[in-house]
Amino acid sequence: MTTTEPRTAIASQRIADELRGAILDGSLAPGERILQEELATRYRASRLPVREAIRILEAEGLVSIVANSGAWVSKLDLDECVHAYKIRERIEPLALAESIPRLGTQQLERLAELVDAMEAGTDVENFLVLDREFHLLTYSESRMDSLNQLIERLWNTTQPYRRAFSIAIGSERNWMIHAEHKLLMEAIKRRDVDEAERTILGHIRRTRIELEGRSDLFL
Amino acid sequence: MTTTEPRTAIASQRIADELRGAILDGSLAPGERILQEELATRYRASRLPVREAIRILEAEGLVSIVANSGAWVSKLDLDECVHAYKIRERIEPLALAESIPRLGTQQLERLAELVDAMEAGTDVENFLVLDREFHLLTYSESRMDSLNQLIERLWNTTQPYRRAFSIAIGSERNWMIHAEHKLLMEAIKRRDVDEAERTILGHIRRTRIELEGRSDLFL
């Protein structure tokens, strides 16, 4: 027993996790109001842990708090979403470069599985889950925790818009995404860091540019 | 009156600001324990706003909380500090590139003032303040709020170590920093984005590499 972590999921954390899940899976849409009292009754707790949970999510960028007024699920406008992608263009290549040398065979196999599953499936929700796991897995061995957390935060805040985008384009242009995923995976297998960095950069940038043309997704 | 911001500095925010200041100016050293009760009496508030303030700072990475145990001022090891610099190497060039085209004459003048003041002064605390203002000012017109906040967070968490480093090297090798600042400022004045990106990247990277040789600063 090496870890002395208190395993007690303290209420604030638990509630924050549940709320985050609800936002990511789309149950709570951007712009939706968050009532402290409502959450308190739903999760069988008092308002205090709820408040702390809301603060946690605010720090992660998933919730916006206005003093003396209330909290809402964060709503990005097109610009803010584009900004997130521009940041991703810069930092995800770094995570990839640090991670590639340490990725093991099992992880490479899992990447291949994910690519196949994405190509086979047509369900949007399923694609979102697989795509996320694929990319985050490529970064998983970076040994830069703070960086990986940062990346995950960026993915989280833009998740609703990735969903809207995926639904909007249908499975129409997905062949390009699949091709890029394959290129990326091949570069990783060859441990070709430079090529992998270029590929992920292009992948994110292309997506960003497509996004910039779909301002209709942001009301 | 355009802003409808509630001007009421609610207690949690106020306390968070004071605490952040205390950490940044060195009054609270990394590793130091944070007692809720003590802060409560010091800031004439109950423990509740203090708790929320601590959570806010935890989200910013300045404080570490262990459930049922307490809170401490975050302590980075050498690796974590190096990671922060590696992330900065990737994102600060972006902020600079976005900001340069929009920097105005007044801001360019202020940059020149800061460079001169840094060269003239010998006081470490003063240098830290000026250096920070200089760099953040070069990013100030990026119009990417989330990016600028991210950069500020990275500066904040590494501030104690920049202080220790500055003290350790004395004013000995500062001429190189000053030279880099001047190069950067010249590139900005010429609106030469590429050159500016290269310069800031090199500036951060060189500092990181120097830092990697001073593991003694981390106990």
Add this chain to the structure above:
DNA sequence: TTCGGTCTCATTGGATACATTCCGGAGAAT
């Protein structure tokens, strides 16, 4: 002497109760 267990106390986590702030609507005056 050293290791293990228990006991106590200090500190944090949570619940309830109260104060404060903000928003919207009704009503009156211009």
Add this chain to the structure above:
DNA sequence: ATTCTCCGGAATGTATCCAATGAGACCGAA
């Protein structure tokens, strides 16, 4: 009719009290 004011209700912010967890000291036995 429009605008200003005032009031009421609802939701948030804060304080106080209680429960629970963790750390350290003290004591006892090997």
